[in-house]
Amino acid sequence: MITEPGNGTETRATVAQAVLSLTQIALAASDLASGITPTLEHLVCDTAAVGAAYFQASGDQALTYQVRAASGDMPSTPGMAAIAAHGLPADVPLMRALEATSQAMFFDDCHIASETQGFIDLGVASLAAAPVRRADGKLMGAFLMHTFDQHTWDDSEAALFSMVSGTIAALAGRLAAEEQMRAAQEASLRALGLALEARDGETLGHTDRVTSFAMQMAGRLRFTDAQVQALRWGAYLHDIGKIAIPDAVLLKPGKLTAEEWSVMQSHVTAGSSFATALEFLPSAALAVIAQHHERWEGGGYPWGMVGDEISLGARIFALCDVYDALTSDRPYKAAWSKEEALAEIQAQSGRHFDPELVPHFIEMARSLND
Amino acid sequence: MITEPGNGTETRATVAQAVLSLTQIALAASDLASGITPTLEHLVCDTAAVGAAYFQASGDQALTYQVRAASGDMPSTPGMAAIAAHGLPADVPLMRALEATSQAMFFDDCHIASETQGFIDLGVASLAAAPVRRADGKLMGAFLMHTFDQHTWDDSEAALFSMVSGTIAALAGRLAAEEQMRAAQEASLRALGLALEARDGETLGHTDRVTSFAMQMAGRLRFTDAQVQALRWGAYLHDIGKIAIPDAVLLKPGKLTAEEWSVMQSHVTAGSSFATALEFLPSAALAVIAQHHERWEGGGYPWGMVGDEISLGARIFALCDVYDALTSDRPYKAAWSKEEALAEIQAQSGRHFDPELVPHFIEMARSLND
Numbered sequence: 001m002i003t004e005p006g007n008g009t010e011t012r013a014t015v016a017q018a019v020l021s022l023t024q025i026a027l028a029a030s031d032l033a034s035g036i037t038p039t040l041e042h043l044v045c046d047t048a049a050v051g052a053a054y055f056q057a058s059g060d061q062a063l064t065y066q067v068r069a070a071s072g073d074m075p076s077t078p079g080m081a082a083i084a085a086h087g088l089p090a091d092v093p094l095m096r097a098l099e100a101t102s103q104a105m106f107f108d109d110c111h112i113a114s115e116t117q118g119f120i121d122l123g124v125a126s127l128a129a130a131p132v133r134r135a136d137g138k139l140m141g142a143f144l145m146h147t148f149d150q151h152t153w154d155d156s157e158a159a160l161f162s163m164v165s166g167t168i169a170a171l172a173g174r175l176a177a178e179e180q181m182r183a184a185q186e187a188s189l190r191a192l193g194l195a196l197e198a199r200d201g202e203t204l205g206h207t208d209r210v211t212s213f214a215m216q217m218a219g220r221l222r223f224t225d226a227q228v229q230a231l232r233w234g235a236y237l238h239d240i241g242k243i244a245i246p247d248a249v250l251l252k253p254g255k256l257t258a259e260e261w262s263v264m265q266s267h268v269t270a271g272s273s274f275a276t277a278l279e280f281l282p283s284a285a286l287a288v289i290a291q292h293h294e295r296w297e298g299g300g301y302p303w304g305m306v307g308d309e310i311s312l313g314a315r316i317f318a319l320c321d322v323y324d325a326l327t328s329d330r331p332y333k334a335a336w337s338k339e340e341a342l343a344e345i346q347a348q349s350g351r352h353f354d355p356e357l358v359p360h361f362i363e364m365a366r367s368l369n370d
Numbered sequence: 371m372i373t374e375p376g377n378g379t380e381t382r383a384t385v386a387q388a389v390l391s392l393t394q395i396a397l398a399a400s401d402l403a404s405g406i407t408p409t410l411e412h413l414v415c416d417t418a419a420v421g422a423a424y425f426q427a428s429g430d431q432a433l434t435y436q437v438r439a440a441s442g443d444m445p446s447t448p449g450m451a452a453i454a455a456h457g458l459p460a461d462v463p464l465m466r467a468l469e470a471t472s473q474a475m476f477f478d479d480c481h482i483a484s485e486t487q488g489f490i491d492l493g494v495a496s497l498a499a500a501p502v503r504r505a506d507g508k509l510m511g512a513f514l515m516h517t518f519d520q521h522t523w524d525d526s527e528a529a530l531f532s533m534v535s536g537t538i539a540a541l542a543g544r545l546a547a548e549e550q551m552r553a554a555q556e557a558s559l560r561a562l563g564l565a566l567e568a569r570d571g572e573t574l575g576h577t578d579r580v581t582s583f584a585m586q587m588a589g590r591l592r593f594t595d596a597q598v599q600a601l602r603w604g605a606y607l608h609d610i611g612k613i614a615i616p617d618a619v620l621l622k623p624g625k626l627t628a629e630e631w632s633v634m635q636s637h638v639t640a641g642s643s644f645a646t647a648l649e650f651l652p653s654a655a656l657a658v659i660a661q662h663h664e665r666w667e668g669g670g671y672p673w674g675m676v677g678d679e680i681s682l683g684a685r686i687f688a689l690c691d692v693y694d695a696l697t698s699d700r701p702y703k704a705a706w707s708k709e710e711a712l713a714e715i716q717a718q719s720g721r722h723f724d725p726e727l728v729p730h731f732i733e734m735a736r737s738l739n740d
Contacts, residue, residue: 017386020537023393027540028505135398167390170397174544181551184650188558191648195565198614198644244568247617274568278561280554 015156018042019163026168032056032175033069039168040071040145047157049128049145051075054168055088056132056141056176063090065142075123075148083122088142093117094129099139104130104162106153119146126151128158130165132172141172193236196243200251206324211235213320216364217357221316226282231313233281234288238317241271241289253331265301268293287311292318295352308354315354319345319361322352338365385526388412389533396538402426402545403439409538410441410515417527419498419515421445424538425458426502426511426546433460435512445493445518453492458512463487464499469509474500474532476523489516496521498528500535502542511542563606566613570621576694581605583690586734587727591686596652601683603651604658608687611641611659623701635671638663657681662688665722678724685724689715689731692722708735 022039029035040052051072055065064087074080088095097105097115107127110116116127124146132141143165153161193207214235218228242250245267249260256264272290275281291314294300296307308315326341336344342362349358392409399405410422421442425435434457444450458465467475467485477497480486486497494516502511513535523531563577584605588598612620615637619630626634642660645651661684664670666677678685696711706714712732719728 016390020386020390020393020533023390024537024540027537027544030505135400163390167394167397170394174397178548178551180650181548181555184648185551185555185558187648187650188555188562191644192558192562192565194647195562195610195613195644198640240565243565243613270568274561274565277564278554278557280550280557 015160015163018046019160019167022164023167023171026171029175032172032179035171035175036069036168037071039164040069043145043161043164044072046160047145048126048147048151048153049157050147052143052145054132054141054143054172056172057090057139058087064088065090065095068141073148075146077121077123079118079122094119094127095139095142098129098131098142101131102133104128104143104158104165106158106161108152109150123148125149126153128153128161130161130169132165132169134173134176140176141169143168189233189236192240193238196239199247200242203328206328207236207239209324210238210317210320213323213361213364214317216368217316217320217360220360220364227284227313230282230284231288231316234285234292234313235317235320237271237275237281237285238289238292238321239267239271240274241267241269243274244270251331255332265293268302284311284313288313288317290314292321294318296354297351300352310354315357316361319353319357322348323361323365342366385530385533388416389530389537392534393537393541396541399545402542402549405541405545406439406538407441409534410439413515413531413534414442416530417515418496418517418521418523419527420517422513422515424502424511424513424542426542427460427509428457434458435460435465438511443518445516447491447493449488449492464489464497465509465512468499468501468512471501472503474498474513474528474535476528476531478522479520493518495519496523498523498531500531500539502535502539504543504546510546511539513538559603559606562610563608566609569617570612573698576698577606577609579694580608580687580690583693583731583734584687586738587686587690587730590730590734597654597683600652600654601658601686604655604662604683605687605690607641607645607651607655608659608662608691609637609641610644611637611639613644614640621701625702635663638672654681654683658683658687660684662691664688666724667721670722680724685727686731689723689727692718693731693735712736 022042025038026035036054040054043049043052049072051070051074053070053074054068056068058064058066066087067084074084093115105115105128107113107116107129110119110124110127116124119127126147128145130143131139132143134140143161145161190207190211197204197207211232214231215228218231223231245264249256249263252260268290272286275286275289288311291303291305291310294303294305294310294314295318296310296315298304298306323341323345326336326344327338329335342365345353345358345362349355353361392412395408396405406424410424413419413422419442421440421444423440423444424438426438428434428436436457437454444454463485475485475498477483477486477499480489480494480497486494489497496517498515500513501509502513504510513531515531560577560581567574567577581602584601585598588601593601615634619626619633622630638660642656645656645659658681661673661675661680664673664675664680664684665688666680666685668674668676693711693715696706696714697708699705712735715723715728715732719725723731
């Protein structure tokens with residue numbers, strides 16, 4: 001049973017004001033869930049709906065729609081638990097119906113409509129649903145709001161839901177595209193780090209391992225999102241300057257001569273100058289690249305900085321980098337055991353490493369499964 | 371003279387409806403100018419303003435605000451021509467006033483208000499202005515609308531302008547952030563290509579030159595934005611597989627042995643497998659990487675594809691890549707002149723290269739200043 005939304009000019013205009021301010025809130029949000037949640041809350045407040053949710057397809061060929069934001073009471077049936085965990089299958093009658101319409105649909109009685117088949121079993125009595133499409137027209141998500149007791153959706157509820165879903169659909173498309181862009185950016189920077197491993201089989205996996213250690217340290221030290229991102233990007237790119245080091249030095253199995261060692265050390269300044277050309281890199285990421293071979297007590301390279309002259313990110317990263325080198329096979333040495341490596345880290349507390357960070361690192365490393 | 375926007379509930383609600391639909395249009399837009407222009411057009415239609423424009427700071431420490439979108443009639447005075455060319459200086463009284471307010475400001479008579487000093491000389495009699503802020507509160511732009519004859523802004527004009535500027539300000543912030551993300555993504559992929567040049571001084575500038583040739587071909591062949599992007603990303607990354615080629619082969623000054631040649635050729639499959647891991651790369655970009663050493667008549671590597679089995683992007687790119695190699699110094703040969711290189715390109719029409727593309731390439735190359 002589909003009810004057309006009301007056309008009362010006055011109602012729609014008043015509703016428009018509310019939707020406009022929700023849109024402004026959503027536009028200022030940093031991510032999809034926090035952008036859409038206030039709108040879902042408004043739906044639950046201003047209509048008979050007891051709960052509202054936004055479902056989005058995961059990936060291009062998605063077979064399910066995952067809950068990305070929700071407000072109010074969701075059904076507590078086993079069926080709903082399965083949807084929360086595994087998503088709403090793309091082939092349920094409701095999603096097929098949404099694929100075929102550009103309008104919001106209103107179902108007063110889920111027993112009757114063929115589109116709402118399955119919802120009664122979830123405990124839902126009345127339902128409203130609206131499609132969310134990408135710029136190319138493909139269905140990418142759906143807004144749903146529901147009641148547990150049978151309800152007849154009225155004109156103002158219909159006007160609100162239609163207008164909200166129109167605006168937020170446009171916004172959800174944008175936010176999803178931004179999420180993809182961010183993921184692509186992340187993948188590109190990681191790829192830049194991984195490119196190096198292609199030359200040097202011995203260090204395969206090094207970039208991902210040190211990044212993972214650094215992320216766990218960032219979590220323990222309660223870094224902000226921006227700090228986490230800078231540390232992660234620095235970790236991806238810390239050795240990018242090694243691209244410029246000749247094979248004869250980079251891959252030499254034996255001990256380096258003094259001259260070769262100075263070529264090898266030049267990877268830090270080469271990497272810094274390469275990374276500086278990436279204008280969008282935050283300075284905290286550049287600092288990881290430029291300072292990850294500095295030592296807490298001095299004597300590191302290239303600057304011989306001391307103590308907290310060295311950026312926090314670089315001090316954290318030095319721990320991750322050395323630990324991974326110790327616990328990996330290298331041409332000149334076999335991998336050390338975790339405890340041997342942690343003993344060495346402890347021995348270097350206050351010498352190579354920041355003594356305040358060492359206990360955190362050791363605790364973090366011990367907590368990892370091998 | 372600042373007039374407060376009207377508070378007539380009915381007016382505002384009706385205006386909200388118009389602004390909401392403009393917001394939906396703006397949300398669906400692919401870039402800032404096309405997102406904001408319909409709103410500026412609406413302002414010119416629905417108020418006494420004869421022209422409206424959106425100015426945005428260029429960069430973080432911008433000293434000027436550039437016109438990013440405009441509608442209606444702009445002043446035709448020399449002062450306005452200077453603003454169009456060089457931007458609105460950040461230190462004019464109006465921009466300083468906008469820095470200090472979160473509200474839209476309405477000036478009925480630009481002769482009187484100190485904030486509008488300078489605008490009379492531009493030919494502007496009445497002005498409305500609204501600030502656009504980034505998420506962190508910093509002023510990043512301004513909406514302006516103006517009349518050439520003195521006008522008293524009324525309540526409904528003020529309500530429309532205030533609401534529009536509030537919503538579009540939020541959207542402009544988002545679109546500006548997206549522009550930055552796109553630029554960062556572009557810079558990362560180019561950096562991935564450039565990383566290679568760090569190992570091999572002989573090919574310095576090769577990535578940027580072949581990308582520029584490919585972009586000019588794309589323009590001549592009227593590629594869509596998506597096709598242009600795929601070709602550009604393919605151009606950045608075409609030789610990424612050379613990362614895995616040892617110095618002894620990659621940098622060998624003399625002729626390669628058969629075995630070394632087969633190692634060198636492996637850069638195409640290595641590059642393809644590396645690029646395939648970048649899930650966001652469109653298939654047309656992957657095709658450039660995988661097929662840029664194929665030949666129109668067959669006999670290329672790694673697949674020995676023939677004719678238009680080879681993707682259009684790869685056929686275009688092969689021309690760009692070979693031409694740049696011919697006109698550059700290499701360890702084994704001096705640079706050829708432009709005409710020598712183009713004669714070779716012509717000789718290879720229907721052999722190495724697609725005969726339909728060769729005339730376009732030759733015309734393009736001849737049009738370049740050296």
